[in-house]
Amino acid sequence: MKLIVRIILGILSFFVTCLLIVTIIFLFQKENGNTMTISGYTSFVNIGTSMLPEIQVGDMVIVHEQESYKIGDIISYENDDEITVTHRIIDKDGKKYITKGDNKKFTDDEK
Numbered sequence: 001m002k003l004i005v006r007i008i009l010g011i012l013s014f015f016v017t018c019l020l021i022v023t024i025i026f027l028f029q030k031e032n033g034n035t036m037t038i039s040g041y042t043s044f045v046n047i048g049t050s051m052l053p054e055i056q057v058g059d060m061v062i063v064h065e066q067e068s069y070k071i072g073d074i075i076s077y078e079n080d081d082e083i084t085v086t087h088r089i090i091d092k093d094g095k096k097y098i099t100k101g102d103n104k105k106f107t108d109d110e111k
Helices: 002-032
Strands: 036-038 041-045 060-064 074-078 084-093 096-100
Touching: 060 074, 074 096
Parallel strands: none
Antiparallel strands: 036 041, 041 060, 074 084, 084 096
């Protein structure tokens, strides 16, 4: 019985330690306003409503650069104000993608 309790406590300690490490990383990330990148995957927390209902406020978004994209894909990019935007590709004009938030009336390049 003592062995089973020790095993369970060891497993719980491992998961609590992992959760603590991840929490510290995300607190540090939020504190510095940076995104976290691990093995080519970048994560950040969504703060906007432009992609509702697909992506909610507070959802973690994890992205990985692809070789190509197609209409309908959701992508993240940094705009001219250095803000990360996550929107859906709705069209392509030459080499330029036209994007729009699912919850917006206008494309990103329209004012």
